[in-house]
Amino acid sequence: MTHDAIIVGGGIVGCAIAERLARAGLAVCLLERDVLGGAATAASMGHLVVLDDDTAELSLSAYSCARWRELAPQLPATAEYRRTGTLWIARDAAEMDEAARKRERLASAGVDGELVSPAQLALLEPALAPGLAGGLRVVADAVVYPPVAAAWLARRAVAAGAQVRCGVEVRAIGDGDVLLADGGRLRARHVIVANGCAVPELLAGVPVRKRKGHLLITTRAQPAVNHQLVELGYMQSAHGGDGESVAFNVQPRPTGQLLLGSTRQFDDLGCGVAPRLLRRLVARAQEFLPALERMTALRAWTGFRPTTPDHRPLIGAWPARPGVWLACGHEGLGVTTALGTADLLAAQLLDLPLPFDARPYAPARFAPDAELAHAG
Amino acid sequence: MPAEVRIRVDGVVVSVPAGCSVAAALCHAGRGATRQALDGAPRAACCGMGVCFECRVRIDGIERLGCLTRVAEGMEIGCDA
Ligand SMILES: Cc1cc2nc3c(=O)[nH]c(=O)nc-3n(C[C@H](O)[C@H](O)[C@H](O)COP(=O)(O)OP(=O)(O)OC[C@H]3O[C@@H](n4cnc5c(N)ncnc54)[C@H](O)[C@@H]3O)c2cc1C
Numbered sequence: 001m002t003h004d005a006i007i008v009g010g011g012i013v014g015c016a017i018a019e020r021l022a023r024a025g026l027a028v029c030l031l032e033r034d035v036l037g038g039a040a041t042a043a044s045m046g047h048l049v050v051l052d053d054d055t056a057e058l059s060l061s062a063y064s065c066a067r068w069r070e071l072a073p074q075l076p077a078t079a080e081y082r083r084t085g086t087l088w089i090a091r092d093a094a095e096m097d098e099a100a101r102k103r104e105r106l107a108s109a110g111v112d113g114e115l116v117s118p119a120q121l122a123l124l125e126p127a128l129a130p131g132l133a134g135g136l137r138v139v140a141d142a143v144v145y146p147p148v149a150a151a152w153l154a155r156r157a158v159a160a161g162a163q164v165r166c167g168v169e170v171r172a173i174g175d176g177d178v179l180l181a182d183g184g185r186l187r188a189r190h191v192i193v194a195n196g197c198a199v200p201e202l203l204a205g206v207p208v209r210k211r212k213g214h215l216l217i218t219t220r221a222q223p224a225v226n227h228q229l230v231e232l233g234y235m236q237s238a239h240g241g242d243g244e245s246v247a248f249n250v251q252p253r254p255t256g257q258l259l260l261g262s263t264r265q266f267d268d269l270g271c272g273v274a275p276r277l278l279r280r281l282v283a284r285a286q287e288f289l290p291a292l293e294r295m296t297a298l299r300a301w302t303g304f305r306p307t308t309p310d311h312r313p314l315i316g317a318w319p320a321r322p323g324v325w326l327a328c329g330h331e332g333l334g335v336t337t338a339l340g341t342a343d344l345l346a347a348q349l350l351d352l353p354l355p356f357d358a359r360p361y362a363p364a365r366f367a368p369d370a371e372l373a374h375a376g
Numbered sequence: 377m378p379a380e381v382r383i384r385v386d387g388v389v390v391s392v393p394a395g396c397s398v399a400a401a402l403c404h405a406g407r408g409a410t411r412q413a414l415d416g417a418p419r420a421a422c423c424g425m426g427v428c429f430e431c432r433v434r435i436d437g438i439e440r441l442g443c444l445t446r447v448a449e450g451m452e453i454g455c456d457a
């Protein structure tokens with residue numbers, strides 16, 4: 001048989017797309033070489049956050065967070081969706097000015113934020129260090145447990161008629177078909193490549209690089225934290241250059257544990273935990289949460305963010321290969337943006353009205369013949 | 377008879393062999409569990425080598441791994457970590 005769509009990769013992005021296309025009535029087959037919601041999805045923090053450092057990122061993340069809010073009542077309790085909100089923390093007057101600008105940018109996408117004084121900050125989060133300048137509180141942001149959310153999306157896809165096959169590796173993408181590791185071939189009208197950091201294994205020209213991150217989780221203990229806390233300098237760490245960086249980002253887990261993020265580096269492709277970076281991560285977090293000094297670290301792990309040269313995901317047709325679509329390169333925001341990605345890709349594939357401008361994400365910007373495409 | 381030390385476990389004084397680990401001491405004192413999971417289920421030392429973190433206990437007020445900490449005279453152990 002010929003499927004309408006084969007999706008390669010069962011991370012949160014592939015699962016969201018399978019669910020969306022199956023719901024639209026397509027004959028969908030999702031192929032995952034390992035487990036659903038593993039890889040980057042399992043490593044991640046699951047912060048559902050609107051980011052605004054570029055207008056494209058703002059529209060995709062604001063749209064996606066709204067979609068998560070719509071889905072929330074249906075998510076199973078084990079997906080641990082919670083509206084913690086985000087508290088962006090300013091250390092000085094310059095960062096407070098940045099908080100005000102951020103508030104304006106979020107407002108332009110219909111996302112409310114409130115500026116918080118140092119006194120309000122101390123009330124909202126008593127565990128924060130004294131002497132901070134204030135912050136910006138975005139109550140609509142949330143957190144979710146990504147591997148459960150991904151597996152749940154896949155189950156919804158199955159309920160809508162999709163085939164989901166785990167332990168099946170795609171070796172190559174052919175003309176209207178995919179070649180499996182066991183030598184089999186599956187035919188499809190559309191092949192959607194959503195295999196995270198592994199995209200270049202199948203399509204050599206797609207510029208996705210791994211950007212390693214470390215996370216650490218504490219045992220259950222005080223201090224209590226109420227919001228996902230992120231330093232305003234975070235975006236500088238996320239987008240500022242190719243060097244190694246560490247930014248304060250802490251998430252309260254429903255168990256009373258604290259999940260600490262995060263580091264960023266390109267130069268290390270091994271999955272091992274680097275004690276040197278963990279020390280930097282903890283030291284950074286202690287500047288904001290001094291009581292961490294008395295807490296116990298339970299586990300640390302690493303993951304790889306699939307990153308593109310301009311830090312925007314690739315969502316849409318891959319011009320170098322007719323019938324091949326990309327949904328990859330979501331870097332550190334792919335849990336959030338999986339739902340918007342699925343809607344945008346489905347709209348393009350099914351010729352429906354686009355939920356927002358697709359051009360900033362068009363893979364054509366990196367296609368070998370990109371210049372020709374632009375000239376045309 | 378090996379030398380013994382006295383420690384307190386959740387406020388109760390017990391004598392345990394000197395030089396053993398806190399995890400072993402708890403076993404010796406007839407305490408199966410080191411801690412409780414979120415749902416209240418008892419948990420106990422598993423790997424004995426600092427990997428699983430199931431043996432964590434409060435030792436003199438600080439959360440430590442029972443399998444990697446040696447008992448000492450007068451130690452206060454709380455199984456509420
Ligand atoms: C440390 C860290 C923290 C993060 N925190 C957040 C956060 O707080 N909020 C947020 O929104 N995002 C966060 N992210 C980013 C997010 O995790 C990723 O953007 C997202 O998970 C990417 O999903 P994906 O489905 O594209 O890729 P993946 O989750 O990597 O899934 C790809 C899948 O494809 C499969 N696959 C690969 N090759 C093949 C093949 N040939 N055949 C079949 N299957 C194949 C893999 O086995 C894998 O299951 C974080 C990432 C990291 C590393």
Ligand code: FES
Nearest residue numbers: 422424426429443
């Ligand atoms: S018993 Fe496993 S860490 Fe102590």
